[in-house]
Amino acid sequence: MANSRGGFTNKIGFIAAAAGSAVGLGNIWKFPYETGANGGAAFLLIYLCCAFLIGFPVMMAEIALGRKTGLNPYGAYASEGNKRWALAGLFGVISGFMILTFYNVVAGWAFGYFLQISFGDLLSAENFGAFFGGYVADYTDNMIYSILFMIVTAIIVARGVSKGIEMAAKVLMPTLIFLLILLIIYALTLDNALDGIRFYLVPDFSEINGKTVYSAMGQAFFSLSLGMGALITYGSYVSKNDNIVNSAVIVTLADTMIAFMAGMLIFPLVFSQGMEPSAGPGLVFVALPGIFQSMGPVIGKVIGGAFFLLLCFAALTSTISLLEVPVAYLVDEKKWNRKRSVAILAGSIFLCSLPCLLSQGAVEFFTDFMHYEGSSKSFLDLVADLFSEIGLPLGGCLLTLFIAVKWKTSQLSAEIAIGYPSYQGSTLEKYVNIMITFICPVILGVMFITTLLQKFFNVALF
Numbered sequence: 001m002a003n004s005r006g007g008f009t010n011k012i013g014f015i016a017a018a019a020g021s022a023v024g025l026g027n028i029w030k031f032p033y034e035t036g037a038n039g040g041a042a043f044l045l046i047y048l049c050c051a052f053l054i055g056f057p058v059m060m061a062e063i064a065l066g067r068k069t070g071l072n073p074y075g076a077y078a079s080e081g082n083k084r085w086a087l088a089g090l091f092g093v094i095s096g097f098m099i100l101t102f103y104n105v106v107a108g109w110a111f112g113y114f115l116q117i118s119f120g121d122l123l124s125a126e127n128f129g130a131f132f133g134g135y136v137a138d139y140t141d142n143m144i145y146s147i148l149f150m151i152v153t154a155i156i157v158a159r160g161v162s163k164g165i166e167m168a169a170k171v172l173m174p175t176l177i178f179l180l181i182l183l184i185i186y187a188l189t190l191d192n193a194l195d196g197i198r199f200y201l202v203p204d205f206s207e208i209n210g211k212t213v214y215s216a217m218g219q220a221f222f223s224l225s226l227g228m229g230a231l232i233t234y235g236s237y238v239s240k241n242d243n244i245v246n247s248a249v250i251v252t253l254a255d256t257m258i259a260f261m262a263g264m265l266i267f268p269l270v271f272s273q274g275m276e277p278s279a280g281p282g283l284v285f286v287a288l289p290g291i292f293q294s295m296g297p298v299i300g301k302v303i304g305g306a307f308f309l310l311l312c313f314a315a316l317t318s319t320i321s322l323l324e325v326p327v328a329y330l331v332d333e334k335k336w337n338r339k340r341s342v343a344i345l346a347g348s349i350f351l352c353s354l355p356c357l358l359s360q361g362a363v364e365f366f367t368d369f370m371h372y373e374g375s376s377k378s379f380l381d382l383v384a385d386l387f388s389e390i391g392l393p394l395g396g397c398l399l400t401l402f403i404a405v406k407w408k409t410s411q412l413s414a415e416i417a418i419g420y421p422s423y424q425g426s427t428l429e430k431y432v433n434i435m436i437t438f439i440c441p442v443i444l445g446v447m448f449i450t451t452l453l454q455k456f457f458n459v460a461l462f
């Protein structure tokens, strides 16, 4: 089965693709604004706990289930469980589709910023906040760029696993890290940079409440690409002798490190420019141009352009993984061919992304779509809340429940041990089994209920 569906050429190929999936807008766009909106260092601390203590075992479990079954999330749950459990997999497939409808829009903004910085006059704007607001409200450019993004994603996914997905990830990630490091060094030399570092690294525990915790959990799942079967799907292309533990450690570390670095870049900038760290989703798009402007017109255009271009590439390796999930579902379950599945899905995702695209000021109805959590929310906010903030931890809860009651941790251990014989009997195995059987389903289940109540029914349990 695995052969006819394609597969990664080797372990490095899988790690590159999985890290490519994990590292994306979640790290560089979403993580800084979530941290800024939820009190800084205290959020960072909880985020790291969520990623390492909960995210990491869930990641191993997703990869193992994918590799054992060689199938998409729906098929994986169906073959190891039954049709009812498969609904959890189907929910993942739908989440992939829906997350892509807003992710692609933000990726289009990043591409537009690359063009506007390198070839337009963005860096001579007087007020980057006003520029951003005007930019996202003007839907013509945004529409073109998000179509473009979807087409490039579709072409790579249509090329298949090793030629498309793996190659794209191997080259782009190292370049992004290099540029990030350079920019951090530069940002640290700016006035008031230290205030930013203090906000980011010195926790104020009075900032912690229920919202901090569920936002951190949602962010950890989003950033690590967990809870919707992206890693079940990628796991299905992994060879049996690969070491899953090793791969999951590398992916978790790479992802958290890049998110951490994005914070080290953004908060010095935010404070040196006297901005509010809690500015929300525009934070990165408003803070970053300032640093590029200060580099002078020529260098600013080159470095600024390069940064946003790399951000696009990071986003691309994530959009690829998001699209791959529903594609694998159609290929495995409906026996469609890959190219046809890609074309139909990419087209429908683009159409469904239009309300998100128009919800940033272009169309009042979608912009001021609902009111909850004490403020007005756009259509994009709603989709992100339902399928990412709430949906991904729920997906994680269902996965761990499935393993605890149906698949059993013994099968999980046996699968992991194939490429890592000393896993069985190790302390790590005990830890993973306890987490998956008792802690994760409970914490994630409670989190699901509290998030739902707090967001949509204004009931705060904690």
Ligand code: PHE
Residues within 6 Å of the ligand: 021, 022, 023, 024, 025, 026, 027, 099, 221, 222, 223, 224, 225, 226, 228, 230, 318, 319, 321, 322
């Ligand atoms: N992890 C990706 C990011 O941080 C987003 C993503 C979520 C990708 C879920 C796949 C699945 O940008």
